[in-house]
Amino acid sequence: MTERKVPLRQCLACREKKDKRTLLRIVRAEDGIHVDPTGRKNGRGAYVCRNITCMETAVKKHLLDKSFGMQVPPETYGVLKEEFDALNG
Numbered sequence: 001m002t003e004r005k006v007p008l009r010q011c012l013a014c015r016e017k018k019d020k021r022t023l024l025r026i027v028r029a030e031d032g033i034h035v036d037p038t039g040r041k042n043g044r045g046a047y048v049c050r051n052i053t054c055m056e057t058a059v060k061k062h063l064l065d066k067s068f069g070m071q072v073p074p075e076t077y078g079v080l081k082e083e084f085d086a087l088n089g
């Protein structure tokens with residue numbers, strides 16, 4: 001077998017499983033919850049598609065709460081959205 005398995009992750013919003021490099025990682029780290037464009041920060045990660053629709057769904061429906069097992073404050077979602085917008089110019 002020469003085929004190499006790509007690590008798949010599920011998008012929080014659309015529940016599609018994708019190659020994790022095509023998804024955007026959001027990490028709960030010691031310094032808070034942030035978008036992690038490099039995917040290398042330590043902490044618990046969650047993934048969303050790199051598109052505005054999935055990001056907005058995740059923010060609107062507070063989908064990170066379940067992933068991180070906590071109530072993520074609305075202002076944190078606001079920051080994530082800003083970090084996402086900054087990444088996408």
Ligand SMILES: [Zn+2]
Pocket residue numbers: 011012013014015016048049054
């Ligand atoms: Zn998605």
